[in-house]
Amino acid sequence: MDVRVRSNITFTGRDHGPVVMLSHGFGCDQNMWRQVTAKLGEQSRLLLFDHVGAGRSDLTAWDPARYASLDGYARDVLEICRDLDLRDVIFVGHSVSAMIGVLAVAEEPDRFAGLVLLTPSPCYIDEGDYRGGFTHDDIDELLESLDSNYLGWSAAMAPVIMGNPDRPELGQELTDSFCRTDPTIAKAFARVTFLSDQRADLPRVRVPTLVLQSAVDAIAPPEVGAYVSAHIPGSRLVTLDAIGHCPQLSAPQATAQAITSFVAECR
Amino acid sequence: MLEDDIDDLYDTAPCGNLSTLLDGTIAKINVTLLDWLGYTRDEVVGRKRFSDLLTVGGRLYHETHFAPLLQMRGEINGIALDLRCADGSRMPVLVTSTVKTGGDGQPLLIRTTIFDARERRAYERELLYASKQAEAERERLRELVAELQHSLLPDPLPTPPRMQVGAYYHMASTDRIGGDFYDLFPLDGGRWGFFLGDVCGKGPVAAATTAAARYTLRTAAAYEPEPAAVLAHLNSVLYQGYHSRSHRHCTVVFGILTPTASGYSVTIAGGGHPAPMLLRADGTVEAQPTTGGTLIGSLRKPNIATRTFSVAAGDTLLLYSDGLPEARTGPGTDRYGEEALRTFLAQLTPTSAPVAVEALTGLLGTLERLDDDVALMALSFDGTGSDD
Numbered sequence: 030m031d032v033r034v035r036s037n038i039t040f041t042g043r044d045h046g047p048v049v050m051l052s053h054g055f056g057c058d059q060n061m062w063r064q065v066t067a068k069l070g071e072q073s074r075l076l077l078f079d080h081v082g083a084g085r086s087d088l089t090a091w092d093p094a095r096y097a098s099l100d101g102y103a104r105d106v107l108e109i110c111r112d113l114d115l116r117d118v119i120f121v122g123h124s125v126s127a128m129i130g131v132l133a134v135a136e137e138p139d140r141f142a143g144l145v146l147l148t149p150s151p152c153y154i155d156e157g158d159y160r161g162g163f164t165h166d167d168i169d170e171l172l173e174s175l176d177s178n179y180l181g182w183s184a185a186m187a188p189v190i191m192g193n194p195d196r197p198e199l200g201q202e203l204t205d206s207f208c209r210t211d212p213t214i215a216k217a218f219a220r221v222t223f224l225s226d227q228r229a230d231l232p233r234v235r236v237p238t239l240v241l242q243s244a245v246d247a248i249a250p251p252e253v254g255a256y257v258s259a260h261i262p263g264s265r266l267v268t269l270d271a272i273g274h275c276p277q278l279s280a281p282q283a284t285a286q287a288i289t290s291f292v293a294e295c296r
Numbered sequence: 297m298l299e300d301d302i303d304d305l306y307d308t309a310p311c312g313n314l315s316t317l318l319d320g321t322i323a324k325i326n327v328t329l330l331d332w333l334g335y336t337r338d339e340v341v342g343r344k345r346f347s348d349l350l351t352v353g354g355r356l357y358h359e360t361h362f363a364p365l366l367q368m369r370g371e372i373n374g375i376a377l378d379l380r381c382a383d384g385s386r387m388p389v390l391v392t393s394t395v396k397t398g399g400d401g402q403p404l405l406i407r408t409t410i411f412d413a414r415e416r417r418a419y420e421r422e423l424l425y426a427s428k429q430a431e432a433e434r435e436r437l438r439e440l441v442a443e444l445q446h447s448l449l450p451d452p453l454p455t456p457p458r459m460q461v462g463a464y465y466h467m468a469s470t471d472r473i474g475g476d477f478y479d480l481f482p483l484d485g486g487r488w489g490f491f492l493g494d495v496c497g498k499g500p501v502a503a504a505t506t507a508a509a510r511y512t513l514r515t516a517a518a519y520e521p522e523p524a525a526v527l528a529h530l531n532s533v534l535y536q537g538y539h540s541r542s543h544r545h546c547t548v549v550f551g552i553l554t555p556t557a558s559g560y561s562v563t564i565a566g567g568g569h570p571a572p573m574l575l576r577a578d579g580t581v582e583a584q585p586t587t588g589g590t591l592i593g594s595l596r597k598p599n600i601a602t603r604t605f606s607v608a609a610g611d612t613l614l615l616y617s618d619g620l621p622e623a624r625t626g627p628g629t630d631r632y633g634e635e636a637l638r639t640f641l642a643q644l645t646p647t648s649a650p651v652a653v654e655a656l657t658g659l660l661g662t663l664e665r666l667d668d669d670v671a672l673m674a675l676s677f678d679g680t681g682s683d684d
Contacts, residue, residue: 054360056361163352171356174376247356
């Protein structure tokens with residue numbers, strides 16, 4: 030299958046700039062990056078995509094066995110790189126995609142020139158001395174929330190948005206598909222996201238790495254970012270003056286600036 | 297007209313009112329919501345964020361869905377979340393938020409209304425539970441039907457000496473058991489009995505008739521050397537129940553293979569069933585109709601037609617049920633038909649039983665819609681086996 034269709038790949042930015050691959054996290058789709066693409070695109074060629082099962086990816090390609098662990102998602106990333114013959118890629122992974130990036134980079138380090146982990150967490154569940162911030166019951170509660178909010182999937186739920194006067198570039202279709210997914214797939218992805226433990230994979234990263242975290246983040250608190258940075262040899266930790274788990278939305282300038290400087294260093 | 301006091305309306309409205317800064321910090325909150333939460337104004341204003349008022353699961357949902365959507369759309373409507381009250385209890389609510397922008401279009405703050413959804417959510421939980429139960433029951437039924445269907449068919453088919461066999465069963469419905477059946481089994485003197493038939497209707501009664509037909513045919517074949525007599529037995533058994541509600545008739549071809557020096561002699565008897573196709577080694581396709589045979593089980597004295605032919609190395613005998621020619625080829629009423637089937641088989645011939653069954657299985661996959669079950673059984677004489 031053509032990875033372009035499967036993963037709804039889009040290119041934007043400077044044609045001959047370094048390739049920066051923007052990988053969205055659990056919840057929504059590649060439009061999570063829309064506030065930073067203009068700035069990042071000034072110097073880089075941006076590859077955006079939707080994880081299979083999210084956004085406008087090919088839902089028929091979703092397979093519960095392949096996507097039962099983050100390895101399946103990491104394989105998709107490597108397949109995209111191979112099929113499009115991309116080299117010296119700088120992978121930017123938000124939230125769960127940060128760990129997808131860790132797995133992909135550990136598997137094929139030669140493909141990548143750098144790795145940006147945006148609000149990463151290698152393990153969301155508390156275990157022994159490790160503080161991920163959540164218990165199994167919390168994750169069950171999230172799954173319940175997903176059950177009671179078939180967000181935009183059931184016709185009754187989908188709010189009718191009469192355009193977006195502030196941002197005419199956002200078409201109706203895009204607004205409608207954002208954060209929408211099949212409830213079964215959403216639950217499976219939530220399980221994989223919040224129950225995975227990638228702590229042991231952090232030391233396998235052998236490319237320049239930037240860990241970007243928010244000053245306040247209910248999902249990936251600062252201690253977790255520090256843990257990630259401490260376990261990836263040679264990585265740098267930057268705390269953004271941002272609130273929430275999605276600094277590319279809440280502090281787009283600062284986020285884009287940090288990524289841009291890192292990309293310049295990687296060249 | 298009575299004028300309502302606007303401040304009082306804000307504070308004691310039958311819903312929670314909340315204004316937050318863009319980072320979620322609570323700037324203004326009404327009395328109704330404070331009462332629900334069990335907090336004082338000082339405990340929350342400037343001190344807590346909206347997501348701090350939620351359960352942990354709700355907070356995760358807020359960060360991954362609610363906030364990004366609100367940011368993109370400027371509003372979000374009717375999201376089910378749970379408040380975590382001061383005393384630790386949970387309160388199910390429905391949340392609607394809009395972003396208020398200033399004159400320059402820049403977002404200033406987020407306005408949120410919160411509705412008590414305790415009773416509604418209890419009701420929704422019942423619905424969710426019922427739909428999960430129903431899905432589980434459907435899954436159980438599908439498994440049961442598939443297992444039952446499987447148990448009515450031989451698996452695997454035995455292989456007579458110097459022959460190859462192939463069979464396939466397509467279930468048209470995952471929750472209603474069909475009535476097609478087939479079998480191949482040894483008799484004395486090196487002879488083999490075989491049959492393929494179709495009980496009218498679907499469901500448990502058809503399944504019971506299918507089982508009765510299969511065992512009646514096998515038992516009768518052990519005593520009756522003539523295929524017509526075997527079918528007459530089946531007719532008697534099914535006709536006995538003619539006046540009962542569980543009566544079902546069927547179409548069937550029953551045959552006996554008798555070994556000869558160069559292959560097998562085949563005698564078939566038929567009642568109302570599509571003609572078996574003989575795919576010859578020389579590439580020709582011969583229908584072997586049992587014209588004049590009547591449905592089995594619907595008449596006291598049925599007409600049972602018999603014919604005999606021989607098969608030699610390279611020949612393949614194909615039996616099928618009418619679900620195949622009656623499959624729909626498009627969205628309209630067009631059916632695949634006997635003619636198309638013959639053309640398809642002519643291109644396939646000469647062939648062998650496994651190849652023919654595989655090709656026909658592939659063909660079924662290309663047809664628009666199969667309304668009825670399809671049973672296929674093929675026997676081919678390949679001359680390479682041995683007699684023992």
